[in-house]
Amino acid sequence: MLIQSFKMAFESIWTSKLRSFLTMLGIIIGVFALVVLVSIVHGATSSITDELSGLGTLAVDVSVYDTHGNPGLTMEDMDTIEAMDKVDLVSPSYQVEGSLRSGPEQESGNIYGVGPSYYKIKEQELICGRYLMKPDMDNHLNVAVINETVLRGVLRIPSAHQALGRMIRLNGVDYEVIGVLKDQELGGFYARDNYEMHIPFTNAVRLPGSSSRGINSFSVTAKDNDMEGAKEEIGAFLEERFGPADETFFISNNQEYLDSLQEITNTMSMVMGGVAAISLLVGGIGIMNIMLVSVTERTREIGIRKAIGATRRTILLQFLLEAMTVSLVGCLVGIMLSWVALQIGNMIQTSVRLTMVPSVVITSIVFSSGIGLIFGLYPANKAARMKPIDALHYTD
Structure with a gap:
């Protein structure tokens, strides 16, 4: 009986193809909007999440404002912070733009002055060579760790191992390459043309154009991942040293950004889902309207079927299945159209993967x-x- 009811439902839909399509249109639009909008939000969120995760979600980043003649922190302060109960590793960091040259090739890149713990804190992977070490900082050695983008774009050599020992001129000063980092997977936004070179922090603050001799930025990891405890200890130390947090320093963690992003994403998904649900409800009203018309048009057919033995349950099931079939077919068409739209979106742009x-x-x-x-x-x-x-x- 169920199979027969499905068959009759499809026959009825096929008999009035245009009317059935127009009835489905509200469902098609609602499903299309829901799937596409949520997929776009999900894709953008995933890209940003990958971006932040690539920078180390377990790291606490601290910035000391360069105001009121603030000299910043010293290496002794870094040792004090690293000795705190809740702090595991600490590394100063300093970023400045610089000119990278090797032979005729020259590119502008980001120069990072970092400490030896930076790579563990930021979870960066080494392809070959070694990371920067404490003696490099203490002795102001002209050594550098580069990423794959510098390897390809400045040195113009295919193998990371061939880069070891090569010289790169940074703002007129030669630096020896001692290590090559794997490019971070940044979700498509900043993964391209990101020329990155790491040198000892003590060298970076002495580069031409450097505006600081002290430490205004550093990153830490917390023992047992107790980031809140580490933030409280560091905050108390900095407040005693510089004054209120809002005016003198800022402490952040990528996980906080990820949590906030997730909240925003959930809210946007709910709003978009609500808009799509309204469209689906409108489509449902359209289905009810057309089904009422269909019942009226097929009154004599219903009478004949009942006269030859069809039960109320059989008639009820037939029209229910017909309504559900119209709705489900509209849903499947909406899903297929949304899949096509997402594939076109992926062909037009590559920064956000739409799935x-x-x-x-x-x-x-x-x-x-x-x-x-x-x-x-x-x-x-x-x-x-x-x-x-x-x-x-019944007569019309």
Whole structure:
């Protein structure tokens, strides 16, 4: 009986193809909007999450404002901070733009003055060679660690091992390459043309154009991942040294940004889901309207079927399945169109990877089935309650 009811539902839809398509249109638009919008938000969020994760989610970053003649911190202060109960590793950092030259090749890049613990804190992977070490800082050695982008764009050599021992001129000063870092996977936003070169912190603050001789920025990791405890200890130390936090320093953690981003994403997904749900509800009203018209048009058919033995349950099931089929077919068309739209989006741009979110697809199917069931119930019940004699005598 169920198979026969499905067959009759499809035959009815196929008989009135244009009307069925127009009935499905609200469902198609609603599902298309829901899947595409949520997929875009999910793709953008994933890219930003990868970006922040690549910078170390377990690191606490501290910036000391260069105001009121603030001289910044010293290496002795770094030792004091590293000795705190909740702090595991600490590294000063300083960033400045510089000119990187090797032979005729020259590029502008980001120069990072860092300490030896920087690489563990930021979870950066070494391809070959070694990281910067404490003697490099203490002796102001002209040594550098580069990333793969510098390897390809400045040195113009294919192998990282061949880069070891090569010289790169930084703002007129030659630095020996002692290590090559793997490029960080930054989710597509900043992964390209990111020329990055690390030198000892003590060298970076003495580069031409450097505006600081003290330490105004550093990163730490916390023991047992107790980032809140580490932030409290560091905050108390800096407040005693420089004054209130809002005026003199700022402490942040990438995990906090990720948590905030997740909250924003959830809110946006709910808003977009609500907009799409309204469209689906409008589509459901359209289904109910057309099903009522269909019941009226097929009154004599209903009377004949009841006269030859069809039960109320059979009639009810037939029209319910017809309404649900219209809704589900519209849902599937919307899903297919959204898949095509996402593929076109991926061809147009590559910074954000757009993929369907399985949970949204499943939700769309379940919600569309529910829409068909709820809005098809009244017309189906109306058809099922018809008396055979009245239906057979019905005239347009």
